[in-house]
Amino acid sequence: MRSICRMRPAGWQAGLLALLMLAGCAAPTALPTTAVATAVPSATQPAATTAAPTVAPTQAPATAAATATPVPTMTPPAATAAPAPTATPMPAVPTATRVRETAGLPLQTIKLPAGFAIEVYAAGVQGARSMTLSPSGVLFVGTRDVGKLYAILDRNQDQHADEVITIAQGLDSPNGVAFRDGALYVAEINRVLRYDGIEARLNNPPAPVVVNDSFPSDALHGWKFIRFGPDGKMYVPVGAPCNICIPDARHASIFRMNPDGSGLEVFASGIRNTVGFDWHPATQELWFTDNGRDLLGDDLPPDELNRAPAAGMNFGYPYCHGGTIADPTYGTQHKCSEFTPPVQALGPHVASLGMRFYTGKMFAAQYQGQIFIAEHGSWNRSVPIGYRVTLVRLDGNKSAGYEVFAEGWLQGSSAWGRPVDVQVMPDGALLVSDDMAGVVYRISYR
Numbered sequence: 001m002r003s004i005c006r007m008r009p010a011g012w013q014a015g016l017l018a019l020l021m022l023a024g025c026a027a028p029t030a031l032p033t034t035a036v037a038t039a040v041p042s043a044t045q046p047a048a049t050t051a052a053p054t055v056a057p058t059q060a061p062a063t064a065a066a067t068a069t070p071v072p073t074m075t076p077p078a079a080t081a082a083p084a085p086t087a088t089p090m091p092a093v094p095t096a097t098r099v100r101e102t103a104g105l106p107l108q109t110i111k112l113p114a115g116f117a118i119e120v121y122a123a124g125v126q127g128a129r130s131m132t133l134s135p136s137g138v139l140f141v142g143t144r145d146v147g148k149l150y151a152i153l154d155r156n157q158d159q160h161a162d163e164v165i166t167i168a169q170g171l172d173s174p175n176g177v178a179f180r181d182g183a184l185y186v187a188e189i190n191r192v193l194r195y196d197g198i199e200a201r202l203n204n205p206p207a208p209v210v211v212n213d214s215f216p217s218d219a220l221h222g223w224k225f226i227r228f229g230p231d232g233k234m235y236v237p238v239g240a241p242c243n244i245c246i247p248d249a250r251h252a253s254i255f256r257m258n259p260d261g262s263g264l265e266v267f268a269s270g271i272r273n274t275v276g277f278d279w280h281p282a283t284q285e286l287w288f289t290d291n292g293r294d295l296l297g298d299d300l301p302p303d304e305l306n307r308a309p310a311a312g313m314n315f316g317y318p319y320c321h322g323g324t325i326a327d328p329t330y331g332t333q334h335k336c337s338e339f340t341p342p343v344q345a346l347g348p349h350v351a352s353l354g355m356r357f358y359t360g361k362m363f364a365a366q367y368q369g370q371i372f373i374a375e376h377g378s379w380n381r382s383v384p385i386g387y388r389v390t391l392v393r394l395d396g397n398k399s400a401g402y403e404v405f406a407e408g409w410l411q412g413s414s415a416w417g418r419p420v421d422v423q424v425m426p427d428g429a430l431l432v433s434d435d436m437a438g439v440v441y442r443i444s445y446r
């Protein structure tokens, strides 16, 4: 996936940057700008107080370390420091839950459709990437460069996190997290680990069990998003170990395996780098995003939203991009007509990562059953794009529209945040992780 852009502030973000490169980027096919209502008044922002209470020290596996998460020290880049007209303070209405938490971030710059609000659900989640929610309500969050795994708790169920526990650290890009039968599964670059009975041992995690360590060790596009499918198997993608090349059979595909790591097989191929997928709630078919190649100009190729209703399909990489664009180097070897085209071409270089079907009831009817996509933002583009959450409306298995849902993390050419993954909560709110600002947002509607 592509990641950080050129305009990164120094410090830890710069480090993040280094690792993040490589995602494809693409241009926006005229995305309609949605109506936007600034959600969070910025005045009256009490200092972020979310930080988790210090957790008792633990002696977990080699890496467990309880950490009280300090309030993020996110400072918007200078360029954006003075922007956003300080929203007019809202009257003392029932906005308590909406303004109570900004963690010092310029949330007033985020634009959302009317009726929606955004707040910081959990702060101090450095490098927050993929998310998964356990049945009991523990939100597990993976990371990349920082090598940590987090468990986020909302102990009093007021839809605001009370504690962020670092349950492991020192892992190799533990980007992927999935939960099943009381166990947390974590995907590093070349292996999948399992933490049994983790919910009862958040402060003293068990040593992880290695489920499967046969994946390639390439760091490039090697970080993984994992999920269990409706067939009970774990889906594990392996990206292309390059920007553009003819990959061997171990790369550029989505694999699946039994929960114990056995039976590893290819499910779909011709996929450059997917870092987000979900199954349609009704058809149970797999849908996934894919990051397009780099270095083909600002507007080519598009990122993709794909649908894989059956095993064995090929989505075109490295021969064909976006369903219609022959690769300048490899395009003569196979025609686009040989491959499955995307359901929707997404913006070029937007770095489309996490995606979920909206299965909640909180949002208005027109959002139910539609797809939310976290666009991390471009690095391979003269004018940055992405850094937003988009929506793909469906008409059956076809796209009925691609539009911006939430934007504002990118101000001019500087970004203060980068959406990575989305997670629909039981109450219908949508969580969004941000590995640049180090927080998890909650978008709600009323």
Ligand SMILES: [Ca+2]
Residues within 6 Å of the ligand: 153, 154, 155, 156, 157, 158, 159, 160, 161, 162
């Ligand atoms: Ca709470």
Ligand SMILES: [Ca+2]
Residues within 6 Å of the ligand: 270, 290, 304, 315, 316, 317, 320, 321, 322, 323, 342
């Ligand atoms: Ca494709």
